[in-house]
Amino acid sequence: MQPARRITLTDDVYAAVQALIMDHEVQPGARINIDALARRLAVSPTPVREALARLESDGLVSKTPLVGYAATPLLTRAQFEELVEMRLVLEPAAAAKAAGAGLDAVELAGLRGAADLPGPDGPDAIAAFTAQDARFHHTLAELSGNRMLHDAVVRLRAHLHLFRLHFPTAHYGVSASEHHRIVDAVGAADADAAAEATRAHLTAARDRHLPFFESR
Amino acid sequence: MQPARRITLTDDVYAAVQALIMDHEVQPGARINIDALARRLAVSPTPVREALARLESDGLVSKTPLVGYAATPLLTRAQFEELVEMRLVLEPAAAAKAAGAGLDAVELAGLRGAADLPGPDGPDAIAAFTAQDARFHHTLAELSGNRMLHDAVVRLRAHLHLFRLHFPTAHYGVSASEHHRIVDAVGAADADAAAEATRAHLTAARDRHLPFFESR
DNA sequence: CGATCAAAGATCCTATAGGATTTGCAGGCG
DNA sequence: CGCCTGCAAATCCTATAGGATCTTTGATCG
Numbered sequence: 001m002q003p004a005r006r007i008t009l010t011d012d013v014y015a016a017v018q019a020l021i022m023d024h025e026v027q028p029g030a031r032i033n034i035d036a037l038a039r040r041l042a043v044s045p046t047p048v049r050e051a052l053a054r055l056e057s058d059g060l061v062s063k064t065p066l067v068g069y070a071a072t073p074l075l076t077r078a079q080f081e082e083l084v085e086m087r088l089v090l091e092p093a094a095a096a097k098a099a100g101a102g103l104d105a106v107e108l109a110g111l112r113g114a115a116d117l118p119g120p121d122g123p124d125a126i127a128a129f130t131a132q133d134a135r136f137h138h139t140l141a142e143l144s145g146n147r148m149l150h151d152a153v154v155r156l157r158a159h160l161h162l163f164r165l166h167f168p169t170a171h172y173g174v175s176a177s178e179h180h181r182i183v184d185a186v187g188a189a190d191a192d193a194a195a196e197a198t199r200a201h202l203t204a205a206r207d208r209h210l211p212f213f214e215s216r
Numbered sequence: 217m218q219p220a221r222r223i224t225l226t227d228d229v230y231a232a233v234q235a236l237i238m239d240h241e242v243q244p245g246a247r248i249n250i251d252a253l254a255r256r257l258a259v260s261p262t263p264v265r266e267a268l269a270r271l272e273s274d275g276l277v278s279k280t281p282l283v284g285y286a287a288t289p290l291l292t293r294a295q296f297e298e299l300v301e302m303r304l305v306l307e308p309a310a311a312a313k314a315a316g317a318g319l320d321a322v323e324l325a326g327l328r329g330a331a332d333l334p335g336p337d338g339p340d341a342i343a344a345f346t347a348q349d350a351r352f353h354h355t356l357a358e359l360s361g362n363r364m365l366h367d368a369v370v371r372l373r374a375h376l377h378l379f380r381l382h383f384p385t386a387h388y389g390v391s392a393s394e395h396h397r398i399v400d401a402v403g404a405a406d407a408d409a410a411a412e413a414t415r416a417h418l419t420a421a422r423d424r425h426l427p428f429f430e431s432r
Numbered sequence: 433c434g435a436t437c438a439a440a441g442a443t444c445c446t447a448t449a450g451g452a453t454t455t456g457c458a459g460g461c462g
Numbered sequence: 463c464g465c466c467t468g469c470a471a472a473t474c475c476t477a478t479a480g481g482a483t484c485t486t487t488g489a490t491c492g
Contacts, residue, residue, distance in 0.1 A: 057273030086364045089309040
């Protein structure tokens with residue numbers, strides 16, 4: 001049995017700062033004061049610095065020497081296109097591998113459960129939607145059986161999450177049916193269909209998000 | 217003109233530790249003492265700790281709380297297979313995008329120059345071979361025009377480099393012709409041929425490396 | 433002879449203090 | 463009126479010291 005309690009402050013700080021950025025409590029592009037953050041979290045600057053170094057690798061903050069850290073600015077349209085391209089490379093491949101992996105009933109049920117998305121009711125509907133959508137794509141990547149592939153997908157999700165929360169007009173319910181098409185193909189062990197369904201979902205999602213860039 | 221002098225110790229330490237691991241001056245799996253490393257590099261533990269945090273994100277070291285850091289152990293056969301799978305997802309896509317990007321003569325010449333590989337003569341022939349091979353795949357990923365794709369490929373190279381140096385029987389000259397097939401396809405702006413040539417190269421390289429696992 | 437327990441050593445983790453650098457603003461000059 | 467120079471404040475960066483934890487070694491008991 002593990003202690004279940006966090007042992008290192010660094011991990012706590014890492015999670016806290018990640019949440020801060022994800023929830024836009026610190027605006028994109030805003031500078032991050034190490035000392036202030038340390039006081040706010042009631043820890044010393046050292047673990048803060050360590051956590052920020054890890055977050056820099058994840059691309060959530062950027063560091064300029066002798067100046068400080070800053071939250072990564074919002075994605076430009078070009079970067080967004082790159083992100084979609086990258087997802088189109090990774091996620092169809094993950095879906096295909098999951099389809100060919102011979103999943104058992106439990107794994108398939110878990111994926112199917114993650115495919116459903118919450119409706120537009122309730123508080124924090126946007127956050128709930130985003131979290132559940134992330135869970136589905138995470139699970140799909142995990143079921144590919146390739147850990148490196150999974151990690152790469154998770155890495156990208158951070159950026160997408162960041163982007164979406166800032167343009168909160170999510171499209172409830174639209175993605176769910178597309179998700180289920182993917183699940184069905186995976187369940188049928190049809191690798192080509194799974195990849196194709198994933199491609200269709202990603203391009204559709206891309207087109208849904210694209211209008212947000214018109215206003216900038 | 218840049219100061220050319222080190223601005224942050226952390227970056228220097230990061231590079232130094234990376235080199236230490238890449239050159240196997242610290243054995244895979246060996247523990248890394250923070251204080252000893254700080255003394256060796258003549259810096260304080262703080263920047264060392266910061267650099268190690270970044271290296272952990274890169275997967276070159278692993279941390280166990282209250283115990284310390286350790287160099288990542290050698291790839292198991294399963295992990296090696298995963299790595300190849302991952303490369304088969306990323307690099308053909310990168311080659312295809314490079315082929316469709318309409319490269320100018322300068323860029324194409326740079327890629328062609330990187331495709332040649334040094335012969336088995338001279339000191340540090342293995343290191344030279346590995347470095348040049350890395351440079352080719354690096355350049356190819358960069359010419360895809362997608363920064364995220366490029367970063368992902370670079371991230372994987374670290375692991376492969378680690379693996380190869382430990383099994384130093386490289387296959388000089390074999391890869392070069394395969395490299396040139398890729399360059400030709402990219403130069404002809406034939407995306408499908410570029411992807412296929414890259415796939416062929418990667419699977420061939422995989423088969424060349426596979427025998428090393430028999431003896432373990 | 434093997435296993436268990438205890439204590440010493442080493443190491444990591446955290447906190448605090450001082451030096452160096454950048455940034456912002458005020459004042460003077462062209 | 464605009465631009466530049468100098469100063470002050472804030473911030474980051476580095477170094478050092480102390481507390482907590484794990485690992486290891488040695489001795490003792492079954």
